[in-house]
């Protein structure tokens with residue numbers, strides 16, 4: 001296992017471990033530079049890596065039932081808002097993708113699948129389970145990864161990695177698998193946190209979207225574009241606001257600085273979906289702080305997005321048509 005250069009105050013490196021190669025650019029990670037309590041930056045591509053890399057037991061614990069309980073994650077209108085935003089993504093994807101199957105990797109609550117199916121799209125959701133126990137009421141969801149799928153004769157019309165790629169131990173391999181499966185002009189849709197955002201810099205280790213240990217790689221727009229193009233994809237759109245979460249992450253960071261306020265992410269979740277218990281008074285104070293700071297968070301999120309340093313990255317990439325080899329002869 002490679003070691004990481006340490007600052008004089010850092011602990012001994014013997015217990016600090018991670019993958020031998022950067023999960024994004026796949027060059028050696030041994031001289032990565034520490035950037036946070038649990039992150040290093042690859043010198044080659046600038047992508048940050050969760051370090052130490054979590055083991056299976058830590059990940060199992062981190063994805064325990066509180067993360068997505070059966071009754072829904074959010075209290076009040078949270079889950080409904082979630083469904084609504086997925087609907088707007090479905091409208092756009094249905095418009096830009098060629099006809100055919102859409103595969104949603106990490107389909108979760110199934111809101112995107114449902115919104116696409118309502119438009120007559122054939123859909124397939126991929127969702128990993130720890131026990132292979134897929135919901136029997138969802139024949140459109142499989143416990144599988146992209147690499148397990150056989151390519152349909154005409155390819156897949158679109159593949160969605162919506163706030164998923166940062167969870168994958170081998171994100172680059174997932175891109176290759178998407179390229180393998182996609183039809184000519186098929187669309188790869190990606191949304192993920194932007195480690196190069198203003199928020200990431202402003203809130204440091206407390207930024208919500210590091211979400212460690214669940215997030216393993218922390219991309220920035222240049223590295224994402226470079227990697228996709230290196231795999232033969234054409235990046236059509238790279239933006240920020242459509243990827244969502246920008247305003248909420250800003251608000252979470254701001255509320256975190258209010259004395260006495262609790263964790264906003266926990267405060268909006270149902271009681272059984274919280275990481276830590278939150279008393280009613282403290283929850284009310286947290287909600288009040290959030291309501292007062294919401295306009296500030298919204299303005300800040302818009303400003304950083306306009307500057308190209310939004311909290312999330314949104315990418316539409318296409319797989320160029322495979323041309324018959326005779327066409328390459330001039």
Ligand SMILES: [Zn+2]
Nearest residue numbers: 022025042045
């Ligand atoms: Zn790298």
